[in-house]
Amino acid sequence: xxxxxxxxxxAYDALEPYIDAQTxxxxxxxxxxxxxxxxxxxxxxxxxxxxxxxxSMLINLPAVPEDIRIAVRNNAGGHFNHSLFWKIMKKNGxxxxxxxxxxxxxxxxxxxxxxxNIFNAQAKSVFGSGWAWLSVDKSGKFVVxxxxxxxxxxxxxxxxxxxxxxxxxxxxxxxxNKRPDYIxxxxxxxxxxxxxxxYRALIE
Ligand code: MN
Numbered sequence: 057x058x059x060x061x062x063x064x065x066x067a068y069d070a071l072e073p074y075i076d077a078q079t080x081x082x083x084x085x086x087x088x089x090x091x092x093x094x095x096x097x098x099x100x101x102x103x104x105x106x107x108x109x110x111x112s113m114l115i116n117l118p119a120v121p122e123d124i125r126i127a128v129r130n131n132a133g134g135h136f137n138h139s140l141f142w143k144i145m146k147k148n149g150x151x152x153x154x155x156x157x158x159x160x161x162x163x164x165x166x167x168x169x170x171x172x173n174i175f176n177a178q179a180k181s182v183f184g185s186g187w188a189w190l191s192v193d194k195s196g197k198f199v200v201x202x203x204x205x206x207x208x209x210x211x212x213x214x215x216x217x218x219x220x221x222x223x224x225x226x227x228x229x230x231x232x233n234k235r236p237d238y239i240x241x242x243x244x245x246x247x248x249x250x251x252x253x254x255y256r257a258l259i260e
Contacts, residue, residue, distance in 0.1 A: 091134030098127035114210040133206030146247040217254040
């Protein structure tokens with residue numbers, strides 16, 4: 057993962073009406089860019105650490121020099137998390153997952169609806185800023201979690217295959233205080249093919 061904004065595969069207005077164009081633009085071009093800028097600035101203090109990948113930094117935060125550890129946690133996290141987030145959304149997304157992800161969700165949670173309920177509850181439970189995640193743990197099991205700020209599941213021994221940003225910057229212009237409405241709408245833009253790809257990349 058390079059320390060530059062990954063190209064968006066769709067236009068800012070592609071996810072309308074579920075995610076509005078202005079939110080997309082500010083979120084991608086300003087917020088995500090700021091995490092990258094802050095990460096680059098932090099790493100300038102430790103040139104010896106610049107060759108380390110973003111994933112590796114997050115997987116092993118204790119190995120990051122202490123004076124930049126919080127900055128790396130927040131900003132490498134912000135870069136990694138948003139890079140995943142843009143990828144798992146698309147115009148005319150939604151529906152239910154097929155393939156290995158669909159099968160694993162049914163095996164783990166009983167049904168897609170039950171999985172959605174658990175995921176939504178986690179997303180709603182985040183106090184302040186954070187994310188809801190579907191990750192694969194060390195034993196290969198699917199786990200749903202909520203994490204604060206830009207903490208990545210990578211720092212908690214799990215690899216995320218999908219995540220929902222519930223920071224207010226992700227929805228406030230359109231949904232204001234109504235986070236549950238944003239969460240409900242978001243299911244209409246999820247790209248299950250990409251989630252499947254993320255999962256296969258882990259196990260194949
Ligand atoms: Mn965000």
